[in-house]
Amino acid sequence: MPRRSILLFAAACAVIAVALIAVTVVLASRPAPGLRTGEVVSTGEARIGGPFQLVDQNARPVDQTLLEGQWSLVFFGFTYCPDYCPTTLQMLDATKQALGDKAADLQIVFISIDPERDTPQALNDYLSSDGFPEGVIGLTGTPAQVDAAARAYGAPYQKVGEGEGYTMNHGLTIYLMGPDGKFRSALAHDLGPDRAAEVIGRVMARG
Template identity: 40%
Template sequence: MLRAIRFASIILVVLLGGVWATAWFARTPDESVADAFMRQLARLTGAEMPAAGGVQIAQGVSLGGPFTLVDQTGKTVTERDFAGRPLLIYFGFTYCPDVCPTELGTIAAALDTMGPAGEQVTPIFITIDPERDTPEAMADYVSRFHSRLVGLTGTPEQVAQAARAYRVYYAKVQPRDSTAYLMDHSSFIYFVGSDGRVRNLFRPDTTPEAIAAAVRAQLRAH
């Protein structure tokens, strides 16, 4: 029995060593060996790849789903209009003074960092402030960040449905010293694979390089 356990252990070590060697030679220029190893291991086992560069999505947690919104040209769109296309999605609002422009700038920089591979990914900005963020306001706003950035708004009910699908928190906040309101909201960047499933969830202040590496790894794995 002990001899069999030792033999199985040796086989496992040899197998993992082979996967590590493959990861070393197959990794992309900006991908760490550890991330490449996990990608190769996921491909070998058929399991979900951990959310490299972002937040690990707990098993059984479902993010994303059907939505009906209006883009910056005034056209009604649904999730089916983006079927088969990898997406980077961020929820925010155009009056946001700090984190929203920072994160949208990060998305734009990540896509530029990816080079030609970045052209496969569609960046999307979904407002959580439809009262002020009309299609016209969204068109002006998204044009400041990236030429391919899609801005989506809609009725309060449509926006709430999309936010629930991605488990986005938001609430109106009225500062004491101002007549204008702000929006308190969660601030994650979602990478959605071409199959419509959320593959990565990036925290605020994740670097463009880390996002680019994780998204490139997902594109290669799927």
């Protein structure tokens, strides 16, 4: 797939994500103290996230309770992704380092939108690569299970091409979920580790 087409799909996904958040996230009538212009924060009413049935990179069945008890960064991608997925994972690694002690309460969840190739073993091999954060939880499942999870988060994706050389277009939004498993904020994949850590820390402080 030409890079230009992938960029166009990514731009369209960004517009969809902004529209989704604008419609589904209920904001307080007055900005919370310290809230910066353009920062999106949920009051817990967002219709983003929900039940899912998947397996992790160790082939263990998991569901949405995986997100309970700590903060989570949920990101949709695939192991054959040439640039966006590895770049985002590296950014999230740097973000956790920038968070310092707060990173102990934060997990990264990578959900594959390419179940045809991304078996648990493939995810395990991919996430064990040098340069990626330690402890990333990789999830996959049947096509129907993956589609249900993506729909729950409003995460768009599309298979492009046929045969072994096909690729996957997908949204680039990172979803920050609270310890109750509910959506808190959306982060852009190119926000940068320092700014991402600042936003995450600010949202964590609000609980």
